[in-house]
Amino acid sequence: MSLLVLGEASESEEETIVDRPIVYAKAVAGEAAESDEDVYDKNDNHQSIEANNRTINNNEFFHKKLVESNIALWKNLNNLIRNVVLSASKQLLSADQILMKSQVSMQSALSSVKGIQTNVKQLKDKTEDILTANFIPQINI
Template sequence: MSLLVLGEASESEEETIVDRPIVYARAVLGEAAESDEDVYDKNDNKTSTESNQRTINHNEFFHKKLVESNIALWKSLNALIRNVVLSASKQLLSADQLLIKSQVSMQSALSSVKVSQTNVKQLKEKTEDILTANFIPEINIK
């Protein structure tokens, strides 16, 4: 019995169900390596062994899919966060540059206003001098 998932390729050699169960054991120093005959008794019920193998393969398949889905989710989330942060930093940089340009323009305008104020003050003083001055001399007729 094989499990078919839509959108995936058919089972490869690694995913096929084998009659012999997989042994998850490590060799311990000082002991002899175990053989298949030592681990599995040939008198065991073959159907229970096959159902156990199917369950293990089924669980391994879903564990593999879960890991793949988690990796894909992490990559998508990482890309989303990176795009949001990059976009926000670009917008902040652009706003900062506009504020700097505005500050320079305001400083230039302030300087121009101060120069204009000084010129207006001097013009007012000259105008007052002209208006108060006696520019028509007095003529005495005898």
């Protein structure tokens, strides 16, 4: 027998008896024995599958929201561009009409100026004829 010293751990196997439960089960060929870890793994797998399903559902939800947002953005952008283009085209049409009126006015002014120029030339010629003509006789005193 061994001598026990206070404060030290015993080193013999006789003194350290571990109570192990007796298992009355027979292993079946081709089937793995289930342990607590397997049960937890199955629960983890089930939870991970549920989490994946939730993630897929969330992804589908976010995808639908993204598509809806993209459609709304496209409509808003399309309306904005349409409004800007319509406004710009109206302004261009207005400017074009003003320029056409100005062109007609300028053509009218040009024809009036040409008529005035012709009249001034005729007046100049007649004035020269009058000044060069000797219609008053010379008077000698």
